[in-house]
Each structure stands twice: as C-alpha cells, then as structure tokens.
Amino acid sequence: MFNNRVKIKALLASDETGHEVTVMGWVRSLRNNQFIALNDGSTNNNLQVVIELGQLDEATFKRITRGASIRVTGEVVPSLGQGQKVEVKAKQLDILGDCDAEKFPLQPKKQSLEFMREVAHLRFRTNTFGAIFRVRHSLAFAIHNFFNQQGFVYLHTPIITSSDAEGAGEMFRVTTLPATNPPLNEQGGVDFTEDFFGKSTNLTVSGQLEGELGAMAFSDIYTFGPTFRAENSNTTRHLAEFWMVEPEMAFYDLEDNMNLAEQFIKYIIQYAMDHNREDLEFLAQRLADEEKQLPQDKRSELGLIEKLEFVLNNGFERITYTEAIDILLNSSAYKKKKFQYEVKWGVDMQSEHERYLVEKHFKKPVIVTNYPKDIKSFYMRQNDDGKTVAAMDILAPGIGEIVGGSQREERLELLEKRMKDLNIPTEEMSWYLDTRRYGSVPHAGFGLGFERIVLFVTGMTNIRDVIPFARTPKNCEF
Amino acid sequence: MFNNRVKIKALLASDETGHEVTVMGWVRSLRNNQFIALNDGSTNNNLQVVIELGQLDEATFKRITRGASIRVTGEVVPSLGQGQKVEVKAKQLDILGDCDAEKFPLQPKKQSLEFMREVAHLRFRTNTFGAIFRVRHSLAFAIHNFFNQQGFVYLHTPIITSSDAEGAGEMFRVTTLPATNPPLNEQGGVDFTEDFFGKSTNLTVSGQLEGELGAMAFSDIYTFGPTFRAENSNTTRHLAEFWMVEPEMAFYDLEDNMNLAEQFIKYIIQYAMDHNREDLEFLAQRLADEEKQLPQDKRSELGLIEKLEFVLNNGFERITYTEAIDILLNSSAYKKKKFQYEVKWGVDMQSEHERYLVEKHFKKPVIVTNYPKDIKSFYMRQNDDGKTVAAMDILAPGIGEIVGGSQREERLELLEKRMKDLNIPTEEMSWYLDTRRYGSVPHAGFGLGFERIVLFVTGMTNIRDVIPFARTPKNCEF
Numbered sequence: 001m002f003n004n005r006v007k008i009k010a011l012l013a014s015d016e017t018g019h020e021v022t023v024m025g026w027v028r029s030l031r032n033n034q035f036i037a038l039n040d041g042s043t044n045n046n047l048q049v050v051i052e053l054g055q056l057d058e059a060t061f062k063r064i065t066r067g068a069s070i071r072v073t074g075e076v077v078p079s080l081g082q083g084q085k086v087e088v089k090a091k092q093l094d095i096l097g098d099c100d101a102e103k104f105p106l107q108p109k110k111q112s113l114e115f116m117r118e119v120a121h122l123r124f125r126t127n128t129f130g131a132i133f134r135v136r137h138s139l140a141f142a143i144h145n146f147f148n149q150q151g152f153v154y155l156h157t158p159i160i161t162s163s164d165a166e167g168a169g170e171m172f173r174v175t176t177l178p179a180t181n182p183p184l185n186e187q188g189g190v191d192f193t194e195d196f197f198g199k200s201t202n203l204t205v206s207g208q209l210e211g212e213l214g215a216m217a218f219s220d221i222y223t224f225g226p227t228f229r230a231e232n233s234n235t236t237r238h239l240a241e242f243w244m245v246e247p248e249m250a251f252y253d254l255e256d257n258m259n260l261a262e263q264f265i266k267y268i269i270q271y272a273m274d275h276n277r278e279d280l281e282f283l284a285q286r287l288a289d290e291e292k293q294l295p296q297d298k299r300s301e302l303g304l305i306e307k308l309e310f311v312l313n314n315g316f317e318r319i320t321y322t323e324a325i326d327i328l329l330n331s332s333a334y335k336k337k338k339f340q341y342e343v344k345w346g347v348d349m350q351s352e353h354e355r356y357l358v359e360k361h362f363k364k365p366v367i368v369t370n371y372p373k374d375i376k377s378f379y380m381r382q383n384d385d386g387k388t389v390a391a392m393d394i395l396a397p398g399i400g401e402i403v404g405g406s407q408r409e410e411r412l413e414l415l416e417k418r419m420k421d422l423n424i425p426t427e428e429m430s431w432y433l434d435t436r437r438y439g440s441v442p443h444a445g446f447g448l449g450f451e452r453i454v455l456f457v458t459g460m461t462n463i464r465d466v467i468p469f470a471r472t473p474k475n476c477e478f
Numbered sequence: 479m480f481n482n483r484v485k486i487k488a489l490l491a492s493d494e495t496g497h498e499v500t501v502m503g504w505v506r507s508l509r510n511n512q513f514i515a516l517n518d519g520s521t522n523n524n525l526q527v528v529i530e531l532g533q534l535d536e537a538t539f540k541r542i543t544r545g546a547s548i549r550v551t552g553e554v555v556p557s558l559g560q561g562q563k564v565e566v567k568a569k570q571l572d573i574l575g576d577c578d579a580e581k582f583p584l585q586p587k588k589q590s591l592e593f594m595r596e597v598a599h600l601r602f603r604t605n606t607f608g609a610i611f612r613v614r615h616s617l618a619f620a621i622h623n624f625f626n627q628q629g630f631v632y633l634h635t636p637i638i639t640s641s642d643a644e645g646a647g648e649m650f651r652v653t654t655l656p657a658t659n660p661p662l663n664e665q666g667g668v669d670f671t672e673d674f675f676g677k678s679t680n681l682t683v684s685g686q687l688e689g690e691l692g693a694m695a696f697s698d699i700y701t702f703g704p705t706f707r708a709e710n711s712n713t714t715r716h717l718a719e720f721w722m723v724e725p726e727m728a729f730y731d732l733e734d735n736m737n738l739a740e741q742f743i744k745y746i747i748q749y750a751m752d753h754n755r756e757d758l759e760f761l762a763q764r765l766a767d768e769e770k771q772l773p774q775d776k777r778s779e780l781g782l783i784e785k786l787e788f789v790l791n792n793g794f795e796r797i798t799y800t801e802a803i804d805i806l807l808n809s810s811a812y813k814k815k816k817f818q819y820e821v822k823w824g825v826d827m828q829s830e831h832e833r834y835l836v837e838k839h840f841k842k843p844v845i846v847t848n849y850p851k852d853i854k855s856f857y858m859r860q861n862d863d864g865k866t867v868a869a870m871d872i873l874a875p876g877i878g879e880i881v882g883g884s885q886r887e888e889r890l891e892l893l894e895k896r897m898k899d900l901n902i903p904t905e906e907m908s909w910y911l912d913t914r915r916y917g918s919v920p921h922a923g924f925g926l927g928f929e930r931i932v933l934f935v936t937g938m939t940n941i942r943d944v945i946p947f948a949r950t951p952k953n954c955e956f
Contacts, residue, residue, distance in 0.1 A: 002731040002920055007629060007697065024729045025697070026917045040728075041696035042629055069917040071729075096729075097888065097918030104916050121688075121909040122916070124695030133696070137631045144622045151485060151520055153615045158947045159637070159704045160650070160681075160719050162954050172638070172652045172674065174681065176708045179668040182657065190657040196650065196708055196718065197954035203638075203652065210599075210947060210956060217602030218519035218611070219485065219503075225704065226637045230654045230674055240674065241638050250518075251502045251549075251574075253480040410575065431599040431956050438582050438600070439504045439547040440575035442480055469636045469688060476640050476675035478688060478909050 009042035011076065015085045022073045023047060023088060024096065026125065029108065030064050035081075036090075038072070044127045044282055048079060048087035060095060066108060067099030067125075117464055121478055124468075128286055131279035132466055135272055136454050142271035143224055143245055143450075146264055152220040152247060157207030159226065162199055163429065170230040171202040172240075203228035208445060209379070209432050211248040212408065215443055216435045222247040224450075232473050236462040237400070239451060241471040248445035254381075254390040254407040257444035258367050261394060261403050262316050265365075265453070269308055272457055280305060280457075287459040300398075301363075304459040307397070316365040316394065321349075324368050327361055328353055348375045351400050358395045366395045378418050380406040392446070399456050405446025412436040487520035489554065493563045500551045501525060501566060502574065504603065507586065508542050513559075514568075516550070522605045522760055526557060526565040538573060544586060545577030545603075595942055599956055602946075606764055609757035610944055613750055614932050620749035621702055621723055621928075624742055630698040630725060635685030637704065640677055641907065648708040649680040650718075681706035686923060687857070687910050689726040690886065693921055694913045700725040702928075710951050714940040715878070717929060719949040726923035732859075732868040732885040735922035736845050739872060739881050740794050743843075743931070747786055750935055758783060758935075765937040778876075779841075782937040785875070794843040794872065799827075802846050805839055806831055826853045832873045844873045856896050858884040870924070877934050883924025890914035 005022045025040030025047070034053060037046035049072050056064075064070065071094045079087040105119045106126060116123040123129040147154065160174050176196040177183065185191040192200045207223040214221035223246045230240060249260065272280065284304035291299040302310060319327075328334055328343045333356055341350040349357075349368075358366050370388040373380070380389035394403035409415040415436055419426050426433060454466040464470040469478045483500045503518030503525070512531060515524035527550050534542075542548065549572045557565040583597045584604060594601040601607040625632065638652050654674040655661065663669040670678045685701040692699035701724040708718060727738065750758065762782035769777040780788060797805075806812055806821045811834055819828040827846075836844050848866040851858070858867035872881035887893040893914055897904050904911060932944040942948040947956045 001733045001737070003727070003729050003734040005729060009629065024919070026695075041631075067917045069919045096920065097914075097916075099917040100915075121691045121912060122695075124692055130695065133631060133633070133692075137626075137633075140632050140634075141622055141626045144619055148615075148619045151487065153519075153611060154618050155611070155615075155946055156618075156704070156721055158719060158949060158954075158956070160706075160949050160954060163956075170654070172654060173657065174650045174652060175657075176648070176650060177657075179651065179653075179655075179660065179670075179678070180662075180666075184658075188658075192657075196710075196951060197949070198952040199954065200657070201954050213599045213956070214602055214611075214946070217504075217600075217608065226634070228638075232674075241636060243634055249481070251481050251483060255479045256481040259479070434599060436575075437578075438575075439545045439577040441502070441547040442574065468633055468692065471636060471638050471675070473674060474676040476636075476638060476677065476679050478636070478641075478691070 005071075007042040008038065008040045008045070008047045011047060011086065011088075012043065012045055012084060015078075017076045017078050017086055020073065020075055020091070021088065022071065023049070024071045025069065027064055027066055027068045027070060027099075029066060033061075036064060036070075038070070039125075041124070041130060044130050044278060045084070048081055048084060049074070049090050049093075050087055051090045051093065055090070056093060060093070063095045063098055065099050065101040067101060067104040067106065068095060069097040069099075070094060071096055113462065113465055117470070120469055127282060129465075131276075131282045132454070132458050132460065133468070134279050135276050135283070135458050136466060138272045138275050139268050139454060139457060140224070140450070142268040145271070146267045147220075147222045147247065150220065152222045153214065153218040155207075155211060155214040155218075155221040155223055156225065157204070157210035157223045159204050160197070160201050161204045162197070162201050163209065171205060172228050172230045174201045174203060205229060206244070206447060207246050208248065208447065211246050211445065212432070212435055212443065215248040215250045215445070216439070216441070219250045220247070234473055236464075237452070237455075239463055239467060239470055239472060242463075242467065243450035245448040245450055246445060248443065250441045250443045252407070252444040253442055254369060254392060254444060257405055257407060257446060258318065258369070258392055261392070261405060261446050261448075262367070265394070265403070265448075266312055268453065269457060270312055273308060273312070280308070283458050283460075307459075308457065311365060314364050316367050317362045318367045318369065320369050321371045321388065324349065324353075324357055327357065331356060331361070333360070346372045346374065354395045354400045358397050358400075363397070365397070368393050368395065376406070378422050378424055379408050379415070381409045382414055382418070390444075396452075396456050398461075399452050402452040402456065403446050403448050405444065407442065407444040410436060410440045410442050412440065483549075485520040486516065486518045486523070486525045489525060489564065489566075490521065490523055490562060493556075495554045495556050495564055498551065498553055498569070499566065500549065501527070502549045503547065505542055505544055505546045505548060505577075507544060511539075514542060514548075516548070517603075519602070519608060522608050522756060523562070526559055526562060527552070527568055527571075528565055529568045529571065533568070534571060538571070541573045541576055542571075543577050543579040545579060545582040545584065546573060547575040547577075548572060549574055591940065591943055595948070598947055605760060607943075609754075609760045610932070610936050610938065611946070612757050613754050613761070613936050614944060616750045616753050617746050617932060617935060618702070618928070620746040623749070624745045625698075625700045625725065628698065630700045631692065631696040633685075633689060633692040633696075633699040633701055634703065635682070635688040635701045637682050638675070638679050639682045640675070640679050641687065649683060650706050650708045652679045652681060683707060684722070684925060685724050686726065686925065689724050689923060690910070690913055690921065693726040693728045693923070694917070694919070697728045698725070712951055714942075715930070715933075717941055717945060717948055717950060720941075720945065721928035723926040723928055724923060726921065728919045728921045730885070730922040731920055732847060732870060732922060735883055735885060735924060736796065736847070736870055739870070739883060739924050739926075740845070743872070743881070743926075744790055746931065747935060748790055751786060751790070758786070761936050761938075785937075786935065789843060792842050794845050795840045796845045796847065798847050799849045799866070802827065802831075802835055805835060809834060809839070811838070824850050824852065829878050832878045836873045836875050836878075841875070843875070846871050846873065854884070856900050856902055857886050857893070859887045860892055860896070868922075874930075874934050876939075877930050880930040880934065881924050881926050883922065885920065885922040888914060888918045888920050890918065
C-alpha cells in the first residue's frame with residue numbers, strides 16, 4: 001500500500017504538531033536550498049517542507065526541481081514563516097518523478113492564458129487553474145446537492161438523439177457509416193437505414209423534452225450533462241461542447257420557475273463561497289491585477305467577492321420583455337445611438353442590450369419574462385395576449401444570459417397548432433405530445449449553461465478557461 | 479404561484495393531522511367511487527384521497543380516471559385503511575389534465591418489460607420504473623457524495639475527442655460534413671480538414687487519459703459522464719451509450735486502488751439501502767415474483783435485500799488471474815466440459831468463467847488482479863514478471879465485470895516502448911506522455927459502468943430497463 005499520506009489541505013487546516021506524517025506532491029519551488037514549497041492540488045496553499053543543509057546526498061538534492069514529484073516523511077512542527085501555522089521537517093525524502101525544469105512548460109513567471117490553453121494538460125498545476133477547477137467542482141457538487149435535497153430525480157437524458165429539442169441550432173451528426181462511399185439509397189442519398197441506429201442521429205442540444213417525460217412522473221427532475229452546438233462561432237462565450245443543467249418541474253408556473261431559479265443560483269454561489277473561500281480570494285486578486293491594466297472606466301465596480309455577495313444579498317430584478325424594450329428605448333445610450341443593433345418590440349435583444357439592462361440600468365441580475373412568441377421555442381406556454389409566451393431569461397452582469405426557461409405549453413390543442421404553424425412534425429414527436437394527452441399538468445423548467453456560471457463565479461472572461469478541454473471550431477486537442 | 483403543494487412522500491412520513499394541505503399528482507386508481515390513490519412520483523406509496531359520495535358534480539367525477547392529473551385541497555386525517563397513517567379528506571378537487579383511460583397505454587394489469595421499453599416515455603409512471611429510477615438517482619448522488627467527501631475533483635473530460643483511450647473499440651464518428659458528397663482531398667478520401675474540428679473526431683470511449691492529466695495536478699479526480707461504444711452487440715448487458723464513473727488517483731498503487739473501489743461500491747450500495755429502502759423492498763418483491771416462474775435451480779439463492787446486505791458485510795475476494803485460471807481448470811464444470819470457451823492462461827476469461835468464479839466458487843464479489851499484459855491496455859503498469867500487468871477487474875454475481883481498473887505505467891521508457899510495440903502513435907499522444915516527463919508519480923484508477931451497478935442494486939436483468947432511454951443497434955427512440 002502506497003497511499004498512506006496526509007493531504008496538504010488537511011495538514012494546513014490543523015495546528016497540531018509533534019507527530020510524524022507522510023506527504024506527497026509536486027515541488028513548486030526550492031528556496032535557499034532548504035525550503036521546498038510542496039503542492040498536491042488539494043489547495044493552492046503550499047506546504048513548506050524544510051530540509052537541513054547537507055541532509056540529502058548531492059544527486060538527490062539536484063533532483064528537487066520545479067515540477068518534480070516527491071514523497072516526504074517528517075515531523076509536523078510550528079512554522080516560523082508567514083502565512084502558515086505548520087511545516088514539515090523532512091526526515092526522509094524520495095524523488096518519485098523527475099522534472100527537467102528547463103523543459104517544463106510551466107515556468108516560474110507570468111504566462112498568458114492563451115499559452116495555458118495550449119498546455120491545457122498541464123495548466124491544472126498552476127494556482128489560477130487549480131482554483132478555477134476546484135471552484136468548478138464545488139459548483140457541480142452544489143447543483144447535485146441542491147436538487148437532491150429538494151427531492152428532484154437526476155435523470156440521464158440521452159446524448160445521441162434523433163430529435164432536435166430546440167427546433168433550431170446546428171447539430172453534430174453521429175454515424176458509423178464509412179466517410180468515403182457510404183451506402184446510398186435508391187434516390188442517390190445516403191442510406192441511413194444502414195447506419196448504426198437505422199436512421200440519421202445527432203448529438204443532443206438539450207435534454208428538455210426528455211426531461212419533461214420524467215417530470216410527468218416524478219414531479220421534479222433535473223439533468224446535468226453535456227450538450228452540443230455545431231455553431232461556427234469563435235467567441236469568448238461559446239463552446240461546441242458544454243455542460244448544461246436542466247431542471248423540469250410539474251405543477252409549476254412561470255413564477256414558481258423564477259423563484260426556483262433564483263434560489264438555485266444563490267445556493268450554488270453560496271456553496272462556493274462557503275467551501276472555496278481561499279480559491280475565490282485568489283481569483284479575486286487575479287482579476288483585480290488583470291483589471292489594473294484596463295482604463296478606469298473598463299474596470300469592474302465591485303471586486304469578485306463583493307460581486308458575489310451582492311448577488312446573494314439582493315433579489316433579482318424581474319421585468320417583462322415589453323418593459324425591457326421600453327427601458328432601452330428611453331435610455332440615453334439609445335438616444336445617443338450607441339447601440340449597434342436595432343431595438344424594437346418583437347426583435348430579440350442582443351448582448352449589448354442585455355448588458356445595458358444588467359450592468360448599467362439595474363446593476364444586478366435581471367429576469368426578463370414574457371417574450372414575443374415568434375422569437376422563442378414552440379413548447380413555451382402561450383400567454384392570453386396572443387403575442388407573448390411565458391418565457392424567462394436570467395441575465396447576469398458580465399456574462400449575459402445564464403438561464404433560459406419557460407412555463408411549457410401543457411394544452412394539447414394549442415401545442416399541436418403551434419407545432420403545425422412552425423412545421424414541426426407532430427407525428428415524429430408523438431411521444432412528446434403523449435404527455436399532454438395523458439394527465440397533462442402545468443409545468444416549467446429552465447436550462448443553466450454550467451460554464452457560464454463558472455465564468456461568473458470565477459471572474460474569468462474566456463469560456464475556454466473554465467472547462468478542462470475546450471472544443472471550439474477547428475480545435476479538439478487532448 | 480401555482481406550486482404551494484406538499485409532496486406525498488413528506489405527507490406520508492408524518493402522522494400529524496388536522497391541518498389543511500394541497501396535493502397534486504396522477505390518479506392511480508379510484509375505488510368504491512370514493513377512494514382515490516394519488517401518486518406524485520416522490521414515492522411509490524400512494525396517498526389516499528377521500529371524496530364524499532355526491533360531493534362532486536357528475537362531469538368532474540367522471541374525469542377522475544386512471545392517469546388523470548388532479549389538485550386536491552383538504553384536511554389531513556388519520557387513515558382507517560391499512561398501510562398508511564394519514565389520508566386527505568378532499569374539500570376542493572380540480573382536474574388538471576384528463577386521461578382517456580381506455581387509450582392510456584399503462585393499463586391496470588401486468589404489462590411486460592418489453593412493452594414498457596416501447597412506452598419508455600410513460601413507464602416512469604409505473605411502480606417498477608418509479609423505484610428503479612429513484613434508486614438510480616440515489617446511486618448517482620452517492621457517487622458524487624463519496625468522492626466529494628474524500629476531496630476528489632469532479633473533472634468533466636471531453637465527450638468529443640480525436641483520441642481513442644482504449645486503443646480499441648469501435649467508435650461513433652462526429653461530423654458536420656455533408657453525408658452526401660463530402661469534400662474530398664487530393665487522394666480521393668474525405669477531407670477532414672473541412673470538418674468542424676479540422677480533423678476526424680469521435681465520441682469518447684473513456685475519460686481516463688484526460689482524467690490522468692487531472693490527477694497529476696489535483697491528486698484525486700473522478701469523471702462521471704456518458705461514454706460510447708459502437709459495438710453491434712444486442713445483449714442484456716451492453717448499451718451504445720452508457721454512463722461511466724472513472725476515478726483516477728495519484729500516489730496510489732494497485733492495492734490502494736482495490737481498497738478504494740471496494741469502499742466506494744459498498745458506500746453507494748449502503749446509501750441506497752439507507753435512502754431507498756421502500757423502493758428496494760418493492761424491487762425485491764418484484765424479483766421474487768419473477769423468479770417464481772423459473773425452475774428452482776435457476777432462482778437466486780438470496781433475495782435482493784439479502785444479496786445487498788451480504789455484499790456490504792463481506793470483504794471482496796481478491797485473487798490473481800493466474801489463481802483464477804487454476805480454480806477454473808480444477809473445477810468440476812471444466813472437467814465435465816461445461817464451459818463453452820477455452821480456459822487457458824493468457825486467454826481472456828469469458829462471462830461463463832467469471833460467473834462460475836463469482837456465483838459458484840466464491841459466492842461473492844471477486845477482484846481479479848495481474849492479468850496477462852497481452853489482453854490488457856497499453857497504459858497498465860507492467861509487473862516485474864514481464865508477463866502480467868497491475869490490472870484489476872471486479873466481478874459481481876449476476877452481472878459479471880462491473881469495474882475495470884489498473885495501476886498505470888508511470889515509467890516513461892516502459893510506457894513508450896509498450897506503445898511502440900502496439901503501434902500506438904507516441905507523437906500524437908505527446909500530451910499524455912508529458913505526465914510521465916514532468917513529475918511522474920505512481921497512480922491508479924478504475925472505471926465503473928454505472929448501469930451495471932444499477933442493475934446489480936435493483937435486481938433487474940436487462941440493461942435497457944435501468945437507463946431512461948436506451949441506445950442500442952437500430953434503436954434510438956425518444
């Protein structure tokens with residue numbers, strides 16, 4: 001048995017001394033030929049390991065380089081250095097794995113985030129990415145914890161699908177047919193009956209429709225899995241593969257939906273604040289340092305921690321789409337023609353409009369409801385005005401849309417008519433319509449783009465930096 | 479706000495009476511024109527709702543059919559019936575959604591599991607599938623809980639990948655190229671530089687290799703996500719899309735790995751026993767009823783609950799592959815030529831052999847270690863005998879392999895040589911080899927097929943019945 005070690009996070013959390021421990025990790029630095037900063041990924045805080053001058057033979061000593069992995073057994077003693085209560089006085093030190101410090105891509109200097117993306121297989125070993133992915137972990141765990149506590153069933157909706165939930169969006173095709181010379185049918189097209197599933201299949205863009213099937217039995221379900229968009233957009237906010245959380249609740253109307261979404265977002269942020277305070281403080285400092293290079297008016301008004309606390313302590317603003325358009329039309333930005341895109345009832349809001357509402361006008365998260373039906377999906381519940389649907393989007397400062405949801409159309413006739421109007425085949429979707437045929441109920445749900453909330457909580461600005469290995473157009477490394 | 483209801487599980491858990499509540503759910507039955515069995519999916523137990531004769535107008539009363547959804551407000555009163563402490567005396571009853579009881583596919587009679595697969599969008603509303611998917615939820619939550627408590631980082635490894643972790647296995651291709659007339663290169667093959675990612679990409683068969691990258695920074699990580707095999711095998715144990723849990727631990731050897739895997743499996747089973755006792759008892763009864771139709775010698779020796787308790791209370795047997803082969807060669811089954819497949823050192827064990835070891839010989843879960851290197855993957859740590867690798871498979875009664883794992887080869891030279899021997903391109907896998915170049919450490923990990931453990935815990939026998947919407951050859955419905 002190899003693993004009889006104590007993790008550095010646990011060791012640093014206690015001020016107990018006098019006992020012997022074994023620690024293992026990677027060398028971050030060696031100072032004065034005597035002080036090793038050792039990290040094992042459990043925390044950004046390094047353990048100070050002290051070796052006495054001359055304690056090690058020269059050959060071993062030379063192998064204690066940045067990036068090398070070591071095992072140390074020694075006594076836990078009070079630390080005289082700043083910032084830690086204890087350190088380990090090495091009795092035995094073994095090199096587990098060497099690291100050529102000159103070739104090691106992670107150099108002890110500031111390296112750009114762009115470069116880090118190229119060495120994404122190693123960047124977890126830096127303070128920034130260590131903090132980001134521990135926070136990401138906590139947010140993911142908090143999501144499961146929140147829904148489990150509330151009696152939601154975690155439903156694994158399918159990844160490979162033959163339907164397109166959103167009725168829109170470019171999709172990735174999944175196939176086992178040969179790329180060259182696939183079998184053809186009599187019309188000269190590809191014969192998908194020969195494909196693995198006997199028909200053309202895609203990667204899912206949303207688990208919602210299948211999620212609704214679960215909600216019609218368990219009352220409350222959620223999904224949390226990967227979703228895909230084959231959109232050729234190279235922005236700091238889009239990925240071809242990303243993780244999405246989609247709760248779906250029977251016996252919910254739009255207001256219930258908003259209440260749950262707000263409570264949910266606050267819960268997971270609070271969870272990270274409670275469990276990752278050191279990581280968030282590190283990321284707050286990183287963000288502050290980064291923003292020092294920006295002109296004053298481009299800097300955030302609040303620091304990262306303050307921003308999160310502000311969200312926790314304030315209700316989200318709730319306005320209708322119609323009110324949002326009115327605010328925009330009456331804004332000085334509109335009057336001074338500062339918006340690039342059109343502002344008009346019936347037209348979807350662009351990022352610049354959303355950011356104006358959130359960052360300039362309300363200065364807090366905003367829930368916009370009751371959008372025009374023509375810019376929203378077929379399954380959203382039609383309002384009595386005949387023009388709008390019971391949709392809700394949650395917009396967050398710096399990020400834009402993080403949640404999109406709605407009350408669903410539970411009335412069979414209205415749903416079928418809407419599908420026909422939009423040329424969505426009701427025959428193929430018969431399984432979906434069955435939920436409206438047999439004991440239909442008012443229900444609602446929303447989708448949260450997981451990476452968007454990770455961006456928001458970590459203060460990072462490029463979505464590629466908050467997912468382990470980003471998939472974007474022309475980029476599928478590792 | 480619509481959702482001011484109390485869930486039936488919570489209501490039935492208390493014996494408080496005299497207060498007014500609102501409940502919502504689906505009608506399971508109406509007895510004596512007076513007693514409604516109401517279910518909302520929070521538990522298999524129905525709430526009895528009592529209506530007085532003549533309380534409702536005739537039109538409303540007729541709509542209280544099996545499958546219809548209703549909202550009831552009334553007083554919680556002590557129940558005179560058996561099996562429940564309280565019931566609700568209806569004061570107000572509203573039909574939310576009608577259900578034509580004759581057309582409703584779920585009829586109040588025994589319907590086959592095969593038929594239920596055809597109506598998988600509705601089967602969640604039956605007792606059997608309600609229980610299965612609540613247990614599945616608990617097992618999934620227990621997985622996250624276990625690893626979170628132990629300081630593991632949940633790492634979302636990529637789904638779309640350009641590498642094949644296992645060096646084997648048929649894969650699904652992911653593409654946005656047109657199916658007919660894709661762009662060709664000068665050699666007449668498909669020009670993948672025109673594809674979305676600029677190269678040929680597939681759905682992942684395992685997150686392990688990327689998981690190792692995480693473990694080399696965070697010490698302990700786990701994945702829990704969908705994985706894919708494009709194998710044309712129509713068995714009761716294989717799916718084209720399934721969920722897998724893959725922990726990966728730095729500073730672990732094979733024994734540490736076995737210890738963790740055993741502790742992990744026991745933890746999640748215990749969690750389900752603690753949180754889903756009623757569901758498991760229902761499934762135990764279902765299994766016992768089903769097995770009554772089998773001849774005596776085909777029935778399980780232990781009931782479902784007893785089987786799970788047995789696993790919790792006994793250590794897993796640990797034997798080497800070499801010992802396993804010896805046991806098989808000395809078995810009466812072998813001597814009586816009852817095995818269909820060859821038993822010989824160096825040849826992979828078949829399901830019949832694994833089941834013999836687990837079900838006949840040891841009668842408990844067995845961990846088989848140190849397999850011949852030629853039947854295992856390139857990344858497994860080579861033992862000093864030159865013939866075997868530090869692999870481990872966990873075999874479970876009735877299921878066969880539920881866990882496959884190993885200590886990984888951390889020595890760069892040995893790993894590179896093995897890859898070259900197997901014609902695995904080391905250039906393309908340079909990122910993977912970097913973990914061995916820069917601070918390599920002994921490490922290990924395993925993969926648990928999630929549906930396999932759900933099968934084991936629920937006592938179901940077909941894997942299609944424990945995943946919401948199964949994907950198998952020629953089958954991609956819903």
